[in-house]
Amino acid sequence: MKEQLEAIRVEALERIAEVEDIKTLQDIRITYLGKKGSLTSVLKGMGKLSKEERPVVGEIANKVRDAITTSLEAKIEVLENAALEKQLEAESIDVTLPGRPVKVGGPHLLTSIVEEIEDLFIGMGYEIKEGPEVETDYFNFEALNLPKNHPARDMQDTFYITNELLLRTHTSPVQARTMREYKGIKPFKMICPGKVYRRDNDDATHSHQFTQIEGLYVDKNVRMSDLKGTLDTFAKKMFGEDRSIRLRPSFFPFTEPSVEMDISCKVCNGEGCSVCKGTGWIEILGGGMVHPNVLEMAGYDPQVYSGFAFGMGPERIAMLKYGVNDIRTFYTNDVRFLKQYHQA
Numbered sequence: 442m443k444e445q446l447e448a449i450r451v452e453a454l455e456r457i458a459e460v461e462d463i464k465t466l467q468d469i470r471i472t473y474l475g476k477k478g479s480l481t482s483v484l485k486g487m488g489k490l491s492k493e494e495r496p497v498v499g500e501i502a503n504k505v506r507d508a509i510t511t512s513l514e515a516k517i518e519v520l521e522n523a524a525l526e527k528q529l530e531a532e533s534i535d536v537t538l539p540g541r542p543v544k545v546g547g548p549h550l551l552t553s554i555v556e557e558i559e560d561l562f563i564g565m566g567y568e569i570k571e572g573p574e575v576e577t578d579y580f581n582f583e584a585l586n587l588p589k590n591h592p593a594r595d596m597q598d599t600f601y602i603t604n605e606l607l608l609r610t611h612t613s614p615v616q617a618r619t620m621r622e623y624k625g626i627k628p629f630k631m632i633c634p635g636k637v638y639r640r641d642n643d644d645a646t647h648s649h650q651f652t653q654i655e656g657l658y659v660d661k662n663v664r665m666s667d668l669k670g671t672l673d674t675f676a677k678k679m680f681g682e683d684r685s686i687r688l689r690p691s692f693f694p695f696t697e698p699s700v701e702m703d704i705s706c707k708v709c710n711g712e713g714c715s716v717c718k719g720t721g722w723i724e725i726l727g728g729g730m731v732h733p734n735v736l737e738m739a740g741y742d743p744q745v746y747s748g749f750a751f752g753m754g755p756e757r758i759a760m761l762k763y764g765v766n767d768i769r770t771f772y773t774n775d776v777r778f779l780k781q782y783h784q785a
């Protein structure tokens with residue numbers, strides 16, 4: 442029996458030494474020390490031993506069990522440490538590796554232009570106003586001296602939603618709303634940037650949705666020369682101090698007299714080239730003195746108050762300033778186009 446116990450010890454320790462995984466170690470524990478294990482079955486046979494032999498064999502059996510247990514625990518610790526090492530190695534982060542660059546976006550060219558124009562007018566004391574894109578027929582047409590059946594309504598092809606509701610065709614209704622808000626007594630300067638909609642077929646110079654910035658100044662004694670000075674300041678700040686402007690007579694239902702403003706062509710310095718179609722001038726915006734009917738409808742007495750208004754298309758301004766030749770590039774969002782104008 443002593444030999445049997447010794448054989449178990451040797452065999453068990455050998456197997457433990459060879460094992461490389463914890464699961465097999467657990468199987469070994471069961472094989473030797475479990476209820477039906479080999480050590481246990483040897484111990485069960487101790488009843489057959491003499492009184493003298495029993496304590497001697499018992500002590501050896503205890504020692505063998507202790508030896509196997511100690512060896513098992515030591516090996517478990519070794520394997521667990523190795524597993525932990527392996528996991529730490531696999532999960533280690535090399536903090537010295539260079540990071541992946543994060544792509545940063547920037548404002549759209551149109552947004553930059555609108556903000557630049559806003560800043561210019563804020564500097565001249567203007568406030569920024571916004572209004573709804575779904576407008577009433579009243580604010581989009583009626584309040585701007587375009588009564589129903591007025592032939593000038595044909596100038597704009599409109600997206601109608603109902604008989605009375607439409608997508609605004611210009612930002613002018615925001616000005617009509619502002620005059621109403623200031624109740625015919627408060628003098629003010631405002632500009633209103635925003636999206637507008639026309640039933641146009643899209644091509645290089647037309648888009649069914651585009652941007653407008655319109656301005657309005659109402660006070661006592663506002664004169665045409667104020668308009669001219671304001672627009673001259675704007676043109677020089679926007680296109681360069683070496684630019685000159687000229688005003689040509691025009692017609693808009695909401696202004697009288699009405700003008701269109703050109704700036705001298707930067708490409709040929711007024712000599713005439715393909716950009717300015719040989720004229721030396723490039724049309725930038727329209728404007729005029731607010732029609733007395735428009736002032737009156739909004740509650741401002743045209744005998745006391747006067748005003749000037751102007752309107753421009755930021756897409757056109759951006760196209761001229763940066764040589765963009767197709768208005769659709771603002772809306773098709775080709776990143777190669779957008780990237781060129783990041784000032785990030």
Ligand code: 2U9
Nearest residue numbers: 613616617695727728729750751752753754
């Ligand atoms: C009120 C009174 C007057 C706004 C004006 C223009 C002239 C004009 C267009 C030019 C090209 C915009 O981009 S565009 O389509 N606009 O020429 N806009 S006067 O006059 C107003 C507006 C509102 C109450």
